[in-house]
Amino acid sequence: MRSIKLMLCLATTASLFGCVSIDNVYLADGSVGHEISCDGRELSIETCFDKATELCGISGFETVTREGISTGRSIAKGSTDSNSGPFATRSILVRCNNQKPVPRYE
16 A cells, blocks of 8 residues: 555656656658657756757757646746747657658659
């Protein structure tokens, strides 16, 4: 019983603070992209970009897509960043600059 309570506490804490996950995907041009999700109220879109910087290193990266789902909270007046503040889920799809598209032969 005690272990169940501990697991529930850990799961609740993780859901409040969020986590970062990375999935490798193939893009339309054949190159490898990285979908980085930064879900949770305590994380921001900057967390995703920091992880992309860590993943791609000095070569840098190109942002392919950027998404977020609103929690319904209001955005601060004058905010210009559409993926910060009220979002509980955030993700970006990036391609590292050292990742070359696969040549197509026709």
